[in-house]
Each structure stands twice: as structure tokens, then as C-alpha cells.
Amino acid sequence: MKIPYKTLNSHDVKVEHVFNSELKQGLEILLKSKAAIVLVRNGSDSDAEFLTLLNSFSELMKAVENRVCPPFIIVSPAGHVESVRSCLMENDYFGLDTQKVWVLEELNLPIVSISSEANREKIMMKSPWEIIERPVGSGGVFSLLSSNKILDSLNEMGVHYTQICSVSNRPAIGHPLLFGAVASAGADVGIKLSKSSEMEDDFDLIISIDQLNKMCRDVTQLRFSAHLEQHEHVKLVDGQWITVQPVAVNAHRLHADVTSALNSCSADKLCVMEIVEQ
Numbered sequence: 001m002k003i004p005y006k007t008l009n010s011h012d013v014k015v016e017h018v019f020n021s022e023l024k025q026g027l028e029i030l031l032k033s034k035a036a037i038v039l040v041r042n043g044s045d046s047d048a049e050f051l052t053l054l055n056s057f058s059e060l061m062k063a064v065e066n067r068v069c070p071p072f073i074i075v076s077p078a079g080h081v082e083s084v085r086s087c088l089m090e091n092d093y094f095g096l097d098t099q100k101v102w103v104l105e106e107l108n109l110p111i112v113s114i115s116s117e118a119n120r121e122k123i124m125m126k127s128p129w130e131i132i133e134r135p136v137g138s139g140g141v142f143s144l145l146s147s148n149k150i151l152d153s154l155n156e157m158g159v160h161y162t163q164i165c166s167v168s169n170r171p172a173i174g175h176p177l178l179f180g181a182v183a184s185a186g187a188d189v190g191i192k193l194s195k196s197s198e199m200e201d202d203f204d205l206i207i208s209i210d211q212l213n214k215m216c217r218d219v220t221q222l223r224f225s226a227h228l229e230q231h232e233h234v235k236l237v238d239g240q241w242i243t244v245q246p247v248a249v250n251a252h253r254l255h256a257d258v259t260s261a262l263n264s265c266s267a268d269k270l271c272v273m274e275i276v277e278q
């Protein structure tokens with residue numbers, strides 16, 4: 001389905017338009033506390049963008065009857081978690097229920113070497129006591145929700161749909177039309193696409209609780225890719241730690257994308273929402 005951007009950019013959720021049925025269904029999902037939101041920061045977005053986005057979300061929630069407070073999870077790069085928490089406190093949590101807000105540090109995985117020793121790969125060390133790690137990518141959100149018991153909380157709260165989106169890609173956080181479009185289509189995954197989505201880290205998905213449970217509880221549902229990289233590291237040689245400075249790529253960084261959710265979703269359970277300028 002094609003949705004004009006101006007429709008999602010409006011905070012007037014009571015206006016009549018061609019998507020009136022989907023909008024009403026989405027409002028019902030929000031009012032009955034059946035929606036949750038996961039916002040993923042990738043480190044390239046600015047604090048100003050983040051603040052603007054949360055202010056816009058707050059205004060949208062004010063426009064919804066009885067002002068709803070959906071569960072809200074923010075995934076942030078290492079070193080930014082405290083600044084996110086400070087931003088929330090300084091702005092009175094943007095009207096959210098503090099008991100239903102989580103701020104998590106993004107998931108990291110070890111960097112592994114490209115070894116010529118019988119195809120063996122080893123975890124690379126930054127020092128004798130520290131491994132080299134890098135962010136796994138947006139797909140790490142599924143493990144974070146599971147390991148922090150947030151998935152259990154969402155199930156207990158009766159959440160039916162969860163929006164997982166990046167700060168970029170002009171996301172319409174919490175917009176009832178998106179939830180309603182996916183629900184009315186009977187879909188397990190809804191993906192919002194637009195021509196402005198040029199970066200790999202741009203994404204906006206609506207995922208049913210059944211699909212979210214599947215992705216969080218079965219790691220085989222997540223698709224990883226190996227990116228070649230070059231890393232200085234240390235290794236133990238004859239009982240001594242030495243520093244290795246490579247002259248070529250020598251490592252794999254494992255990466256997983258949140259859109260892995262599409263791989264385990266049948267075509268008849270997928271809802272594609274194309275955002276058009278008019």
C-alpha cells in the first residue's frame with residue numbers, strides 16, 4: 001500500500017481520509033495498550049535529531065484520546081546510554097510511563113580472525129585480557145529483548161505489535177496508521193519503505209508478537225553476514241604476547257540486520273507500506 005508522507009507527518013489522528021479504517025484499527029491497538037516501540041540509535045544520528053523525534057512522538061501521543069503510554073525501548077551505542085537516560089529525565093520521559101521504559105546498550109560480538117590453520121577462526125584480542133568487539137548491527141535487538149527479559153514483559157502486558165525503527169528514515173514513531181495497516185492486513189511483519197531510505201541502517205518495521213517471539217527465541221532465524229576488516233591485535237607466541245600489525249584484511253566482523261524478520265515470514269503475512277511524497 002502507498003501512504004502519503006504528509007499523512008504520517010500529521011498529528012491529527014481524527015481527520016478523515018482514505019485510510020480511515022486502518023487508522024481506527026491502529027488507534028484501538030494503542031488505546032488497548034497492545035503496541036510497543038523499539039527505537040534503535042546507530043551512533044550517526046545526532047542528539048538534536050533524537051530529541052526532535054521524541055518530542056514529535058510525545059505530541060502524537062497527546063493527540064491520541066486518553067494519552068497512551070506504550071512500552072518504549074531505546075537501544076543506544078556504548079558510551080551513549082547515560083546521555084539517553086539524562087535526556088529522558090530532563091524531559092520528564094516525554095510523558096512515557098517510567099516503569100515501561102528501557103534503555104539498553106547495543107549488542108557487541110567478538111571479531112574473529114581469518115586463519116590459515118586448518119580453517120580455524122579465533123577470537124581476536126585487543127590485549128591479553130580484552131577481546132576485540134564490534135556492534136552486531138540492528139539484528140542484535142532480538143537478543144537484547146530476550147536476554148533482558150523485556151520480551152517476557154511485552155507478552156505479559158498483552159502487546160500484539162511492536163514497532164522497531166531507526167532514528168533516520170523519517171520514522172513515524174507510534175503512528176496508529178502503521179499499526180492499523182499491518183493489523184488489517186493480518187500480517188506478521190510490516191515494512192515501511194521510502195525513496196529517502198538510502199542507508200543500510202535505515203529501517204522501520206511493525207512486527208507481530210508471534211513473529212517477535214520467534215525471532216527472539218530461535219537464534220537460527222537471524223541471518224548473519226561476515227564483513228572483511230583489518231585489525232591490529234595481540235597474540236600469544238612462545239609464552240609471550242606480541243602485537244600484530246596486519247598489512248591486509250585479517251578478520252571477520254559478524255553483522256545481523258533487523259530485516260532478518262522478513263526471511264522467516266511468508267509472503268502472505270508481509271505488509272509493504274511505501275511512503276510517497278504525495
